[in-house]
Amino acid sequence: MPSIASKLSKIDDDLNGAISSGKIKLIAVSKYASDAQVIEAYQAGLRCFGENYVLPALERQIRLKQEVPEIEWHLLGPLQSNKINKAVGNFKLIQSVGSLETAQFINARAQKLAQTQEVLLQINSTGDKSGFSAENLKKDFTEIKNMCNLKIRGLMTMGFYQDAKKNETIFEQTRQLKKELESSRSVSLAELSMGMSDDYKLASQYGSTMIRLGRVLFDD
Helix, strand or coil: CCCCHHHHHHHHHHHCCCCCCCCEEEEECCCCCCCHHHHHHHHHCCEEEEECCHHHHHHHHHHHCCCCCCCCEECCCCCCCCHHHHHCCCCCCEEEEHHHHHHHHHHHHHCCCEEEEEEEEEEECCCCCCCCCCHHHHCCCHHCCCCCCCCEEEEEEEECCHHHHHHHHHHHHHHHHHHHHHHCCCCCCCCEECCCCCCCCHHHHCCEEEECHHHHCCCC
């Protein structure tokens, strides 16, 4: 069975060294990984891990605090309103902010904690996922941008499962939306989180700065 270190090396080779050079950040999606696999990935050099569910993620953070002290935890899954109080301040980056209402709740909680929560705004590119449509994001962006306790780091989207042609369109549209927002709203959006186990190589060609990989890292 290949080690996580060898899998990581192959992924980096697939991307012409973009991970080792820092051009692309690999988020290890650990929702189905064991604690031992998370520790192995950490020992292989990974520092950014993404979880989909708030409560299991917080339990894992507590369990592994000593073994993996420098992990940067990201929340990837849809954030229910009743989990926002537990999420804010416990994740470096919430990648799945998909509505104005969610942004408002996060901002209010961060304000109570006297913190700034970093977020990505999720684009619903496929029509069957959660997130903003491009039109709604353009409408709501200024209001979100002006929330004092939020820091918008960029955009996140998901493609179709193994449909390269459709995903090319999705990734290009998301890249263009990012450029349009930067130009029209005078902001800098550093991150473009696109690409998972089946399409990370394609996403890298369209400007992705973060890829979210689970199966290709942790499955046998």
